[in-house]
Amino acid sequence: MKKNQRLLHTISFRLADEDYLKLEEEVKKTRLTPHDWCRDAALEKLNPEEGMSKNERMLFEQFLRTHYLVANGFQLLADDKLTSEEWKKFRTFAKEKVDVIAERALADFRSRRSNRRQESSPDVSHKPELKGG
DSSP, rough: OTTOOOOOOOOOOOHHHHHHHHHHHHHHHHSSSHHHHHHHHHHHOOGGOOSOOOHHHHHHHHHHHHHHHHHHHHHHHHHTOOHHHHHHHHHHHHHHHHHHHHHHHHHHHHHHHHHHHHHSSSOOOOOOOOOOO
């Protein structure tokens, strides 16, 4: 949501006591009001690609940068190819191209999630062979 955007539409809904208590517990972990928390939750659902706040995206990118450097650093060590020059290349790439690393990680996650869905959905065209007799 843009900072100075006018919000013209109102949505309201009711919750059971149990659900409202869960909502209150989640809201307490933030600096938001229940109203703002619910708006953010709805917008995350509507915009899954942009579901992270700026701070969440920054932390996500920092985590990925660290993961990238650790994984590649250990691989270079294992292959006995870690040189100062090679490490500088990896650090520069991680610093300047964290958006590329993030997009690759998200694409990999989406692909794995899609594959899991396909694996978990029953294949009605395949009939298992009966063994034994």
